[in-house]
Amino acid sequence: MNTALSWIKAYVPELSCEDQEYCDAMTLSGTKVEGFERLDKNLDKIVVGQIVSIEPHPDATKLVVCQVNVGSETIQIVTGAPNVQVGQKVPVVLDGGKVAGGHDGGPLPEEGITIKAGKLRGVPSYGMMCSIEELGSNREMYPEAPEEGIYVFEDDVEVGADAVELLGFRDTVFEYEITSNRVDCYSVLGIAREAAATFRKPFIPPVVKETGNGEDVNDYVSVEVKDTDLCTRYCARVCKNIKIGPSPKWMQRRLAASGIRPINNLVDITNYVMEEYGQPMHAFDLDLVAGHKIIVRRAMDGDEFQTLDGQMRKLDSEVLMICDAEKEIGIAGIMGGENSKITDEVKTVLFEAATFNGPNIRKSAKRVGLRTDASGKFEKGLDPRNAEAAINRACQLIEELGCGEVVSGMVDVKVPLAPLRRIAFEPERINSLLGTEVSAEEMLEIFAREDLEYDAEARELIIPSFRQDLVGFADIAEEIARFYGYDKIPTTLPSGEATAGKLSYKLRIEQKARDIAEYCGFSQGMCYSFESPKVFDKLLIPADDKLRQTVTISNPLGEDFSVMRTVSLNGMLTSLATNYNRRNKNVKLYELGNIYLPKAVPVTELPEERMQFTLGFYGDGDFFTLKGVVEEFFESVGMHKKVDYDPQAGKTFLHPGRQALIVYEGTVVGYLGEVHPEVLDNYDIGTRAYVAVIDMPAMIPYTTFDRKYTGIAKFPAVSRDISMVVPKSIMVGQIEKVIAQRGGKILESYSLFDIYEGSQIKEGYKSVAYSITFRAKDRTLEENDITAAMKKILNGLEQMGIELRQ
Amino acid sequence: MKEKLAKIREQALTQIKSCDTTEKLNEVRVSILGKKGELTSVLKSMKDVPAEERPQVGQWVNETRQEIEKVLEEARTAMEAAIREVRMKEEVIDVTLPAKKAEIGHRHPNTIALEEVERIFIGMGYEVVEGPEVETDYYNFEALNIPADHPAKDEQDTFYVNGDILLRTQTSGVQVHEMEKGKLPIRMIAPGRVFRADEVDATHSPSFHQIEGLVIDKHVTFADLKGTLAEFAKELFGEDTKVKFRPHHFPFTEPSAEMDVSCFKCGGKGCRFCKGSGWIEILGCGMVHPHVLEMSNIDPKEYTGFAFGVGLERIALLKYEIDDMRLLYENDARFLKQF
Missing domain, CATH: 3.30.56.10 (Phenylalanyl-tRNA Synthetase; Chain B, domain 1)
Structure with a gap:
C-alpha cells in the first residue's frame, strides 16, 4: 500500500x-x-513564472524566445514547446536548478537533470519551462496537464511561488x-x-456529519439480501442531480500519490473513500437499476456476465451477484457490470458499501479470473461497522464538493452486528509472557493510544470492531510488546530444566553416510523430490511395475514436476549427465533424499517416505569401487558381517550382467550396478556410469555405534595359499562361502590375490587364488590343525567342480 | 710379548686408516680380531706363557683389543656418516612439485550451513528431529491456527495430492508432531525439505529447506526468544552481529517477529548484500499461539513457548555468496568442489 x-x-x-x-x-x-x-528529490529551483512576451527565434522556426517573469526578475527562455501563450503561468526551472526527467516521459534518471543557462541556436536562455513529465509525473496522474508542452497553472497562482509545492510534490x-x-x-x-x-500524537479522524436533503432514500431504492451467509451488511445511499466534473486538486494529488488515476469527482470520491477507510464502494446509475431494487444473491451455474471492463465472465453458483429486479448488474465485491456503468450523463447514483464474506470473494475472484483493488480488500474480511462510516463519508464529500444532492437516510440490510469483543486485562500474565516489567498503568496508556477502551470494573478491554485481529490474551500481549518496543524487551536465555542436545539416531547414520561418501571422493548433490512420469520410461521400468504407482501432485508446476519419485536414480543420472555434458571429468556424486511410496493408488493416506543413500559416478573406477564405498560405510556403522551380493537383482535400468542386490544378514538393503547402456543413451551420458542405492530404513536396524575391543592376537598366524581352476559360472562369493563355512574356529581371514582368465586356462574356466590365514587365540597352531582345516576346505571346493592347481 | 702386541696394534691402526669402505674395515677386523686373527692367536698362545706372567699378558692383550675395537668403531661411525651425507645430497627433492591428495568429496553448501545451525542448537540442548514431507492439511495448516479458508493457505501456494494430503509448505508441522508426543519440556529443531509452487529462477525454487525451532516449557518468555536467537546469530554470523526484532504476523505465533541481523558483509554500513540497509532479514519467530498449544493438548496457562523458522538456502546463499539458487540443485562438480 x-x-x-x-x-x-x-x-x-x-x-x-x-x-x-x-x-x-x-x-x-x-x-x-x-x-x-x-x-521532490530531483526538483530544485522551480518557481511559477508568467510569460510576458513571445518572439520568434531568429534562426529556428520551431523555437520561440520568451520573456518570463519569475517574481524576482524577468528572464529570457528559449523554448520549443508548442503551447506557450503570453500571460500563462508555468513552472520554470532556473539556472542551476534540477528537473526529474526528460520531456519524453521516459524512465527517470537517478540523479535528475541539471538545467544550466546556455544558448539555443545562438540565443541565450536562462532557464526552462517544464512539462509534467519533466517534473517526474505524467498526464495520467495530472489530467489537467496539456497533451503536449508546458504545464500551465491556473490563473490564481502567485508569480515566483514554489511550483513544486503547488503541484503537491513536497511530499x-x-x-x-x-x-x-x-x-x-x-x-x-x-x-x-x-x-x-x-x-504518541493525537489521532484526529475526519468528522462525518449527517448529510441529506430531507427526502427518504427508501422512496428511491429497496434492497434485499438473499444470501446473508455471503453478505452480512449492505448499505445503500442515493445521490441525485449529479454534476460530473474534475475533483479538487488536493484529492487528485492524494490519489495520484497512492498510484490511483484521478478520473472525475464521482469516481475519485469512491476511490478516495476506499483508500481512506479501506472500504470499497460501488456506484450504480440508479436509472439503469430495474425496479430500483437491489437483490444480493448467488449466481447460477453457467451464467455469463459482462463486467464494466467489457469482458464476459463465466459464473457459478458460489459467485455472489448484485442484481436488480430483472438482471445481474455486478459481481459482488469484484466488479460492476457494463449494464449499470456510470457515464458522464448520470443523473442519480446509488452508492453501495457492503460487507462480503472474505474467503468467498477470494475464491470467486480466482475462479472468475478477475482480482481487483476492491476484491483484494474484501477478501481480507471487512468490518461491517466501517461500511456505514465509509458510505456516509462519501456522501459528505459529494455534498462538500458540490458533486450532487444527497438523499437523506441509508438503506441498511444486515445480520445483527456482533457486540464488541471483550478481552480480560491480565498485566502480570503479559509481563510473564514477554519477560518484561511493564506497569499496568503503562499498558493502559498504550491501549488508550490505540483506541482500545478499558472497563476498569470488569478488568476487560473493549475491542473496537476495526481490530478484528485482537481475539485473545496473546494478541493483547503483542500490542504491549510492539508499543513498549521489541527492542526494549530484555534478552535472556530459557532457564528451565536442562535437556540433552542430540541428533536423532537416523540423522547420525546419515551423517556417517555423508562422511564416508566424502572420504571416498563423492560430493553431495541435491535433487528434486518430484519429477516427470516420463522418468520411468527413461529408466526402462516396465509398464506394470509397482514403481510406476506414484504420489501424484494435483496442481503441479508442470508435468516435469508432477509425481513424487519412487526411485532415486533419475536425479542422480540427470546430475551426472549435466556434468558429462559440461565436460567435467571423473564426477562422483552422492545424494541423501527420500522416495515416496504410496500405500495405495489413488492416495488415501500418507505415503511411506524412505531415505535413499544414492551414489553415482563416471570416470576412474568400476563396479567394485562402489562396492568398496558400500562396505566402508557398513563398517563405519558397525555392520562387520560379510555383505552378500546377489546378481539376480532384476533392475531394468542396470546392466544385466553387472548388477547386484546388496544383502546383509539375509535382508536386501540396496543394490548397485553399472547403468544400462540404453539408459545411459536416454540421459545422454557417453561413458559407463555406476550407481549404488542404499535403502536406509532397511539397513538401519543392523547398524550400531557400540564398539568392543576383542584383543590383539598373541599367537602367530599361519597362511596357506591355494590356487584353483574354477568353472566360470562359479562366483568367488561361492568359494568364499565354502572357505568361511569349512575353515573352522581357527580360520582368521582369507583374501583373493589373483584371478585370471586367458590362454593358459582351459575354455570355460578361470584361475583363482586365495590366501587363507589361520590363528588360534590360545595357542600356537600346529601343522596338523592347519592340514585338517585345509583338507575340509579343499574337499568342499572339489565338490563344487573346482580343480586344485599344484 | 709386549713388543709383539705393540706391533699388532701399530699395524692395525695403519690398516684401519687406509680403509675407504666399511667392507675393508670388516676385513681388518677379521684379520686381527677374528677367530684366526692375529690377536686371537696371541690369546691362543697364552698357554705358553709362564703362569705368573699370564695376568699381566692377559691384561695387555685386552687393552690392545679394546683399543683396536674402539678405533674400528670410530672409523665405522665416521664412514657411515659420510656415506649418509652423500646419499642425502643425492636425494634432494623439488618440494614445490604437486601434492598427492586423496581426492575427498565435498558436502553440499546447504548441508554445511545446516550442520552449523545444528551444532549451535545442539550445544544449547536442542534435539534434532524430523517430520514427514508429504503431510496432511491438519499438521501443515489447521493445527497451526490456519483454518480452512485462511488466506495464508493461498499465500503459500501449496502443492496438493488431494484435498487432505499435500506437500508440506513449512517445517512448522513438526512442532505439532512433537507437542502431541506429550513429552515436556521440548527443545527441538526440525530441518527439512518444504515445497511451494514457485517457478524456478535465481531466487526461487519449488523445493527448498527450512529449519524449524520450538521450545516449550514453563515460564518461557519473549525475552528468552530474543536471547536465544541473538546467541544463534552471533554463533552463525560472528561475535559482532547485532540483531533487530520487528513485529510481524504468523498465524501460529503471537506475538510474532521477524529478526534482522546486522549485515555480516559490511558490518551494517550498507552494501549490495543488505541492499544498502545494513540489515539482513533472517528468520520469522514468535511465542507459540495459545490456541496452537491447546490444539496439541498443552495448557497455555501453564506452559509457554517460542518457535522460529529459518530458510536454509537463504543462509547458505548469503554466507557463501552464491548468487543463483539454481546452482544448489544442478550438482555441477565445479560448484560443489568449492565447499
Whole structure:
C-alpha cells in the first residue's frame, strides 16, 4: 500500500519527523515500511513564472524566445514547446536548478537533470519551462496537464511561488507491507492511527456529519439480501442531480500519490473513500437499476456476465451477484457490470458499501479470473461497522464538493452486528509472557493510544470492531510488546530444566553416510523430490511395475514436476549427465533424499517416505569401487558381517550382467550396478556410469555405534595359499562361502590375490587364488590343525567342480 | 710379548686408516680380531706363557683389543656418516612439485550451513528431529491456527495430492508432531525439505529447506526468544552481529517477529548484500499461539513457548555468496568442489 505522508498528517497533524525516522519507528511498531520516496528529490529551483512576451527565434522556426517573469526578475527562455501563450503561468526551472526527467516521459534518471543557462541556436536562455513529465509525473496522474508542452497553472497562482509545492510534490510516498491480520491498516486512517500511537500524537479522524436533503432514500431504492451467509451488511445511499466534473486538486494529488488515476469527482470520491477507510464502494446509475431494487444473491451455474471492463465472465453458483429486479448488474465485491456503468450523463447514483464474506470473494475472484483493488480488500474480511462510516463519508464529500444532492437516510440490510469483543486485562500474565516489567498503568496508556477502551470494573478491554485481529490474551500481549518496543524487551536465555542436545539416531547414520561418501571422493548433490512420469520410461521400468504407482501432485508446476519419485536414480543420472555434458571429468556424486511410496493408488493416506543413500559416478573406477564405498560405510556403522551380493537383482535400468542386490544378514538393503547402456543413451551420458542405492530404513536396524575391543592376537598366524581352476559360472562369493563355512574356529581371514582368465586356462574356466590365514587365540597352531582345516576346505571346493592347481 | 702386541696394534691402526669402505674395515677386523686373527692367536698362545706372567699378558692383550675395537668403531661411525651425507645430497627433492591428495568429496553448501545451525542448537540442548514431507492439511495448516479458508493457505501456494494430503509448505508441522508426543519440556529443531509452487529462477525454487525451532516449557518468555536467537546469530554470523526484532504476523505465533541481523558483509554500513540497509532479514519467530498449544493438548496457562523458522538456502546463499539458487540443485562438480 502506497500513501503520501501528507495524507497521514491530515489525521495526525502534530506528526513531525524525518522520513527515515518515520520509516524506522513505524516498522518497529509493526507497520512495516518497505521503502519511501520523496517526490521532490530531483526538483530544485522551480518557481511559477508568467510569460510576458513571445518572439520568434531568429534562426529556428520551431523555437520561440520568451520573456518570463519569475517574481524576482524577468528572464529570457528559449523554448520549443508548442503551447506557450503570453500571460500563462508555468513552472520554470532556473539556472542551476534540477528537473526529474526528460520531456519524453521516459524512465527517470537517478540523479535528475541539471538545467544550466546556455544558448539555443545562438540565443541565450536562462532557464526552462517544464512539462509534467519533466517534473517526474505524467498526464495520467495530472489530467489537467496539456497533451503536449508546458504545464500551465491556473490563473490564481502567485508569480515566483514554489511550483513544486503547488503541484503537491513536497511530499514523501511511503510503501507499507501490511500483514494479513491487520485489515484495518489497508487504509489511510488505519495507518494514521498506528502512526499516532507510535509517535504518541493525537489521532484526529475526519468528522462525518449527517448529510441529506430531507427526502427518504427508501422512496428511491429497496434492497434485499438473499444470501446473508455471503453478505452480512449492505448499505445503500442515493445521490441525485449529479454534476460530473474534475475533483479538487488536493484529492487528485492524494490519489495520484497512492498510484490511483484521478478520473472525475464521482469516481475519485469512491476511490478516495476506499483508500481512506479501506472500504470499497460501488456506484450504480440508479436509472439503469430495474425496479430500483437491489437483490444480493448467488449466481447460477453457467451464467455469463459482462463486467464494466467489457469482458464476459463465466459464473457459478458460489459467485455472489448484485442484481436488480430483472438482471445481474455486478459481481459482488469484484466488479460492476457494463449494464449499470456510470457515464458522464448520470443523473442519480446509488452508492453501495457492503460487507462480503472474505474467503468467498477470494475464491470467486480466482475462479472468475478477475482480482481487483476492491476484491483484494474484501477478501481480507471487512468490518461491517466501517461500511456505514465509509458510505456516509462519501456522501459528505459529494455534498462538500458540490458533486450532487444527497438523499437523506441509508438503506441498511444486515445480520445483527456482533457486540464488541471483550478481552480480560491480565498485566502480570503479559509481563510473564514477554519477560518484561511493564506497569499496568503503562499498558493502559498504550491501549488508550490505540483506541482500545478499558472497563476498569470488569478488568476487560473493549475491542473496537476495526481490530478484528485482537481475539485473545496473546494478541493483547503483542500490542504491549510492539508499543513498549521489541527492542526494549530484555534478552535472556530459557532457564528451565536442562535437556540433552542430540541428533536423532537416523540423522547420525546419515551423517556417517555423508562422511564416508566424502572420504571416498563423492560430493553431495541435491535433487528434486518430484519429477516427470516420463522418468520411468527413461529408466526402462516396465509398464506394470509397482514403481510406476506414484504420489501424484494435483496442481503441479508442470508435468516435469508432477509425481513424487519412487526411485532415486533419475536425479542422480540427470546430475551426472549435466556434468558429462559440461565436460567435467571423473564426477562422483552422492545424494541423501527420500522416495515416496504410496500405500495405495489413488492416495488415501500418507505415503511411506524412505531415505535413499544414492551414489553415482563416471570416470576412474568400476563396479567394485562402489562396492568398496558400500562396505566402508557398513563398517563405519558397525555392520562387520560379510555383505552378500546377489546378481539376480532384476533392475531394468542396470546392466544385466553387472548388477547386484546388496544383502546383509539375509535382508536386501540396496543394490548397485553399472547403468544400462540404453539408459545411459536416454540421459545422454557417453561413458559407463555406476550407481549404488542404499535403502536406509532397511539397513538401519543392523547398524550400531557400540564398539568392543576383542584383543590383539598373541599367537602367530599361519597362511596357506591355494590356487584353483574354477568353472566360470562359479562366483568367488561361492568359494568364499565354502572357505568361511569349512575353515573352522581357527580360520582368521582369507583374501583373493589373483584371478585370471586367458590362454593358459582351459575354455570355460578361470584361475583363482586365495590366501587363507589361520590363528588360534590360545595357542600356537600346529601343522596338523592347519592340514585338517585345509583338507575340509579343499574337499568342499572339489565338490563344487573346482580343480586344485599344484 | 709386549713388543709383539705393540706391533699388532701399530699395524692395525695403519690398516684401519687406509680403509675407504666399511667392507675393508670388516676385513681388518677379521684379520686381527677374528677367530684366526692375529690377536686371537696371541690369546691362543697364552698357554705358553709362564703362569705368573699370564695376568699381566692377559691384561695387555685386552687393552690392545679394546683399543683396536674402539678405533674400528670410530672409523665405522665416521664412514657411515659420510656415506649418509652423500646419499642425502643425492636425494634432494623439488618440494614445490604437486601434492598427492586423496581426492575427498565435498558436502553440499546447504548441508554445511545446516550442520552449523545444528551444532549451535545442539550445544544449547536442542534435539534434532524430523517430520514427514508429504503431510496432511491438519499438521501443515489447521493445527497451526490456519483454518480452512485462511488466506495464508493461498499465500503459500501449496502443492496438493488431494484435498487432505499435500506437500508440506513449512517445517512448522513438526512442532505439532512433537507437542502431541506429550513429552515436556521440548527443545527441538526440525530441518527439512518444504515445497511451494514457485517457478524456478535465481531466487526461487519449488523445493527448498527450512529449519524449524520450538521450545516449550514453563515460564518461557519473549525475552528468552530474543536471547536465544541473538546467541544463534552471533554463533552463525560472528561475535559482532547485532540483531533487530520487528513485529510481524504468523498465524501460529503471537506475538510474532521477524529478526534482522546486522549485515555480516559490511558490518551494517550498507552494501549490495543488505541492499544498502545494513540489515539482513533472517528468520520469522514468535511465542507459540495459545490456541496452537491447546490444539496439541498443552495448557497455555501453564506452559509457554517460542518457535522460529529459518530458510536454509537463504543462509547458505548469503554466507557463501552464491548468487543463483539454481546452482544448489544442478550438482555441477565445479560448484560443489568449492565447499
